[in-house]
Amino acid sequence: MPVVKVLTAGIGEADLRDIKVYRDRGGYTQLKRAFTEMKPADVQALSDKSGLRGRGGAGFPTGKKWSFLPPDVRPRYLVCNCDEAEPGTFKDRMLLEETPHQVIEGILLGAYAIESHHAFIYIRGEFKRGYEIFMEALAQARKAGFVGKNLFGSGFDLELTVHRGAGAYICGEETALLNSLEGKRGEPRLKPPFPALQGLYSKPTVVNNVETLAYLIPILERGPEWFSSVGTERSKGYKIISISGHVQKPGNYEVALGTPVRELIEIAGGLRPGRKLMAIQPGGGSSACIFEEQLDLPYDYESLQKAGTMLGSGAIVVMDDTTDFVRAAFNLVRFFAHESCGQCTPCREGGHWLERVLHRFLENRGLTSDIEMLARVSHEITGINLCPLGDSIEPFLASVLKRFPEQFEARVARETVRA
């Protein structure tokens, strides 16, 4: 079976929110081992060796990200990004709510690895329950002596502060997240400088995803080779995939990278009976669709990139032949327009313009010229924005415009134009 249970182990079987249960299953032993037996550099080396890449969306090698920190500037900060809001993604929320101690342990390991004495977790504002669960778990961990001063007698102090967002997708972008953490509007920062040099409070900072940090635990436990032995040449290890849409068993599934997309859909129970697959959005709302003929693509960073799309946060949305692609396109464009911070013009104005045009299509008021306009404008606003949000509008829209032009054409107000 391609589905594995690493981070997802025990979920649904035991109450992992209870520190006792978590510890009985071996929780916090790796943390203790790291603090008592390893140097921060050792932890860094292990993660580097494992080939672990960021699980939040960009897929940037974690060890490399850490290596950008200037060696002699202190303090350093680790910020765990739990602002999961990419449409179709629901893995971090599961980790937060179901195995909060695993999240804590991951953060502490990451902070130790980069020698940060103050770590933060930024939890999406909507995850109120997750926040409460996490706070409870953190109190347990603190009581057990895993957070605070002189951990495990190592002389290493480590504080973990929980920061709750307040409703803004863009705060998932790391510099916007840092601004939000500093009590500012969640607007992405102009780069350079990058967070590794000037992040939180202008100090060197690393922002890592929940899942990324959590994988540090099994990597420490079973060794980097265990992790790097699965997956493809450059996409190593396991990943939690959120599958939703028109499948019979939507959910989170932990698999090895490189598993063919076809298998992933089968894992999720396949399509409803009698339905035909039309499109798959393989990597969150920002990714272009792949189609039936591409089902054998291995689900890894490189293969998807080569196919003109991306793995992103690992959110697969499956669409069958009941899908109205004009509506779907409108839905995602509206999402990005709604979540645009509005700082830079192409994203702010372009997103809104496209949203309005697509809204007009929904009312059967399209113009023939609009179809080309949608493609061209969405392309023109790509690659010239301050942050990636503006660039996220084009992929899905362009791929469905190309694949299903008839759905758009059907909504053109031909009769009016001919009059």
Added chain:
Amino acid sequence: MNDFKALREKLKPECDAIIAQYEQPRSALLPLVHLFQAHEGYASADALRAVSEMLDLSPAVVESTVSFYTLFYRKPVGKYMLQVCRGLACTLNGAEDIMAYCRERLGVGHLETTDDGMFSYEEVECLAACDRATCMQVNLNFVYDLTPQMIDDMLAAMRSGKYAIAPLPQSQAPARTWTLRQDLQVSHGEKSAGAQDQSEPNNPGGLDRDGIIMLDRILSDEARFKGRTKERLANLEPAMAEAIEE
């Protein structure tokens, strides 16, 4: 006003503890507003002023920051904040029908509160519960796999005070909507000649109603596209010219 003074006094230790968590006090802005909202039901002007004083920020900076985040309600909301997910996965699973049903049952639209002050209704972006589509949050607590029946039961339970999720605190009677736009219009008072009304908050597409009439005119009134405009378009934008030609 005095109520707020008492609240501020009561929350002071908690506020101080929050501020102390951070290297720079301004970081406490979001948590402090969350705290006051949890007690007052919304981010009141008093609360914002208090936060600006505690963090030594200008009131404008606090308002600017708060206005960026959709979970901070600048005006009082109802006892139950119903936030239905309009994300793609939910939409594929019938969210639009659920939303239409909610609107019909509540008699209000997106970003509006019912007259009795019971319910505030909003259609929100993906809530990260796509495996249980369609979903919603009630006062930020998840409710999954929605059906019309569930919504009826839920509303009934809320009305009779038997719903499992606690209502939001009500320090003020709710307004029709809690968005900033309304706020600004009120504070700026009379608009000058030539200024027009905002598009309704209920129109998520942002397309304003008057505008559609204008578009109809473009579509039907061929003369507008004849002459110089058309010739220019023929050179510059053949596709558009073609559309008009038809």
Added chain:
Amino acid sequence: MNEQQLVTVTIDGTQVQVPKGTWLVEAAKQIKREIPVYCYHRKMGPAGLCRVCLVEIEGMPKLQIACNTAVTDGMIVHTQSDKASDGRRAVLELYLVNHPLDCPICDKGGECDLQDYAMAYGQGYSRGVDPKVSKPKAVDLGPTIVLDEERCVVCQRCVRFDDMIVGERELVLKDRGVRNIIATANGEPYRHNFTGNVTELCPVGALTSKTYRFKSRPWDLQRTTTTCTQCPAGCQMHVDVRVGVVQRTMSLENDDAISDGWLCDRGRYNVGFYDDPDRITQPMYKRDGTWVQIGWDDALDLWATAIREACTIDPASVGVIGGGRLTNEEAFLLQHVFRAKGVAGLDWRAGRQRQASPGRNSGTLVDLEGCDTILIIGESPAERAPIVDLRVRKAALQKGAKVIRIASAERPYPAPIPSTDVATLAEAIKALPKEPKRIAIVWDGCDGELATSLLEKLPAGAEILTYISGEQPNARGAEAMGMLPFGKPGYGKAESGLSTAEMFAAAREGKLAVLSIFGANPALHRADFARASFAVVSDLFMTKTAQLADLVLPAKGPFEKTGTTTNMTGDVLPVNGAQSLETPDDALSDLEMIVALAQKLDVELPAAQEVDATVLRHLATAPEDFTLGDRRFGFPAGQNARGKDGAFKVVVQTRIFAGGGTVAHDARIAQLCPLPAAALSPEDAAELGVSTGDYVDLAPLDAGADGALLGRPSTGALARAAQDDNVVLHDLLVEVRSGMPRGTVALIGGLPDSPANGFDGASVSVTNIRRAPESTAEAVGAPA
């Protein structure tokens, strides 16, 4: 100067060498290649928001923004390639999707960056067929500014200005995404001393000045560049005239040395008085208590005869006050004519200020920026010379300088500006940073004792720069020109004459026969003002002082004459008459009056070139033989005397829009003028049980520093108070001001209807407290 590393960059085929780290957009300017920008501003650096400065850089797959790209050696840039043009075109189209295109009724039309760039780089048509989003067209942001939300391109220049340059953070961005708008907190008025700058920063017609809205198109304006003479900073400005009226003033972006490219609101907006109906248009003579209009020849005869007769008896019975509002040339000729008649009673000092030239250690405004410590003593420059205050803010905000204010009753600086308020000199010395390298002292020129003792206590080894931010624009020039009772031009030794205070003392004893006052209003600003037997006043308006004169001469304003002026740091700056500005037919410049008087008095004047040369010679070098608080300026003793127990000591403060002259006669800015107010510390207010918005009266308990207050209620300054048996100052609006020293009440000086001058330094009691009506409390609650 450090040798900077130069790099070579090729822009559109032209090589240019620039210092390493230069932003590409600046490098391009050197080869006269303009890269369009909206959000970038030279004084505020890149923001990266507007995305209109896209260029193609070889070796980079994506288009880059020129504002945030530092040039590197060998970089090859194309600003006009197909790719760059196409990117720019696309961005510009987006700007216009929801832009109202109301250029025909837009003030910015003709000088609008959106118009210009759309013309230069846009595609000339729009693919958008949807109706434009409509938004409020005239949002009242405050007393000076109106916002058109539809036109706003959200470049955030105004927001960044408020944040980075002024530090007030009143103007912010609200909401998110496409609904982003510029706004203030809770719709409160946008109000500080520099608001007008945002209208110039605004690249489009979104932010407009109330005084200029719908007044003109830029191409119909006639422009003159001159020096602002509202305060001693000496900002360079453009004056734009149409139909004979000053329509607006604008800053010079490259005036780095003085204004740093900004203007304060007084300088920008107080220009509507030239065509005020109150303007004096003819010489006026008071005959048997009634004003009659007379001709210039009669006026000059009356004046010259009075002087000649008095001089024959005793030249010491003749006095002249003024010069601080004249040009250098006028001041020079003024003293020349009177000294020729043996008069030594010449003094420019018509208010509280005693000294204008700091002498040794005089620094430039650019130097001020480089100081690590800035000590502000006396009244802060915030309301006297706001542009100097802006430099202080710049030093603090952008370069981390420490600002220390001693015994300040002024409002505290906003939070982003690190400043410390201390009560005493000793505390100030304690508050100094460790081993300060460069200390600036900014002083108001009033309390000499304070300045001297501060200078004595400063640590050795630190470089010290001194500044005097005074009351009159050309006070330093007037001093150097010899409008001083103890000094000839160039601070040359002279037979000592009467100072202003001595002249009024003499007048009180009936010993001052003729007093000529030029561009000064001592009746409003001094407690000791007294009438001379024959008083002549040259002014634009019937000021308090003019009303008490025998002969009033209609003068020209600064935009109506030509000459030079000297600012507080000693720069000699041009005063140019604004082209096509209409002047009342019978108004003369002070220079013309003095020349005519010289003829009547048979005083020979030097030739014009000689005057110019002499003036320049005297101004060329700063006097080295004195410093702040020098004895010869005659500081009154005991300025620091404390008030009686249980009483409040009065501090009179300047406000940029308080005054009896040009400000009081400018209908366009009427609503900017402050109401008579009394500021109290929160502790005192609590004890008294008053809060902001209430009204109080002040009753004096003993004498003020400038002289006996009680027992002299008949002087002009106290005319209003004299109607009352008890000499009480009535109806003052209370402002509870944090950071105020206890036991102090701050009044606004220069308000004709509320003569606070007589109360300066006095001990008073607060009486007759009245509650504010509900609505007023709201209105004045916001800090102005």
